Amino acid sequence: MDLAIRTRALRKRYGRHTALHGLDLNVAPGSVFGLIGPNGAGKTTTLRMLLDIIRPTSGEVTVLGESPRSGGPALRRRIGYLPGELRLGGRITGRALLRQLAEISGAVPAGAIDGLAERLALDLARPVRALSKGNRQKLGLVQAFMHRPALLVLDEPTSGLDPLMQREFLAMVREARDAGQTVLLSSHVLSEIQQAADDVAVLADGRIVAEGTIDALRLASVRRIRAALTDTTADAVTAAMSPVDGLDDLTVEAAGDLVRVSATARGEIDPVIRAIGTGTIRDLTVEEPDLEESVLALYARQEDLA
Missing domain, CATH: 3.30.70.260 (ACT domain)
Known part of the structure; x- marks a missing residue:
């Protein structure tokens, strides 16, 4: 069985600073994989390399069986991505923005956008610039989930969400896994990793210091x-x-x-x-x-x- 995500000796340097030190990751298809770490641990750097937003200094990466560098738009349409720093604005309404994004992401099932917006209590008629941080985060979640991608890459996904919406998000993650989608979830909110992830890697200073199941991490505690x-x-x-x-x-x-x-x-x-x-x-x-x-x-x- 091919891995959904595989990295080998993945390394990233910024000048004299090394952000990642030879990262090895194996993410099974149809699983929820959690990356835990504080700010500066290397989580966002890892996710951006998986999407070819930035490129590694050395090492190997495959995502859904392809190289992010050569997979191009066809590969990216199979991925739903929520960045850690979501910047949305303008006079355009949430609904109009999602329609534009759907032209890039690929086919969106009928009713998927409205269904997700209803679950997240998001008003799609409001201009994006008028939305609160939490509602912009909801909009980001809708655009990541709406085309039911094979892989979801979510960086700090519950930032700005209230506890009720955090619970709804976790339900969405579990449903995605049950539907055969793979979810890579990066967070420093440990409770959501604890509730959602099948396997976990703990990052500290650009290195994996532990990995395995949630139960395996507890044994070390x-x-x-x-x-x-x-x-x-x-x-x-x-x-x-x-x-x-x-x-x-x-x-x-x-x-x-x-x-x-x-x-x-x-x-x-x-x-x-x-x-x-x-x-x-x-x-x-x-x-x-x-x-x-x-x-x-x-x-x-x-x-x-x-």
Whole structure:
């Protein structure tokens, strides 16, 4: 099965500054792939190279089985793109603008524009220059989705959207995936990646510091653990837990008949639970981290290695 997006050793330099350091990406067709990273991580640079807006210093890129450089307009008509900095203006109405864009993007199914505008609560009769930032973002989303492209490339797509519209956008992404479309979603809004993406790559300083499924990223994260034990002593619990790898901030205290334990754990949780099990567990809380904590931990790890 051909990949929807494939990059090999992709590198981009601006003078002495290297924006991307040998990026390798594999995006399966019919999936939602998330690129996570702060501003300056290289997300937008990556997306622009996929669309031949800018060209790599070195490396290889294929999009929908073709080179972006040689694929030309025919390839671009198979892609829906929402840039991170969307600049729309003029006296033209939203509807008229979308009609013009439809002549470039290719055939738009009947009713698709109105259906998307209704879902996003967008008034297409208003002049573009009169629209708020959020409504311009909605207009950008309609133009990206309206021709039902094989690939959607969305850079910070929920910028300016209220929570209700963010939820509707995520529903649109899931529907696109279910219809066999591929979605490449770049964001620093970690909750939307967490809800939408099948696979994720974490970018930091132009490098991938981790990739895989959302669940795989959670395994690399910090979990907060609290337990209450009986039939043991504080010394015995301390002796059992101290050798466990990835355990931080361990506190073991005797409180009457109970031994109370709190700690943070990195990586696999099973060794920690086994160590706690030296006593009888009366109460146990393991707080699953959200993706934001996972990514922050990965950033910190990358800085430690630098």
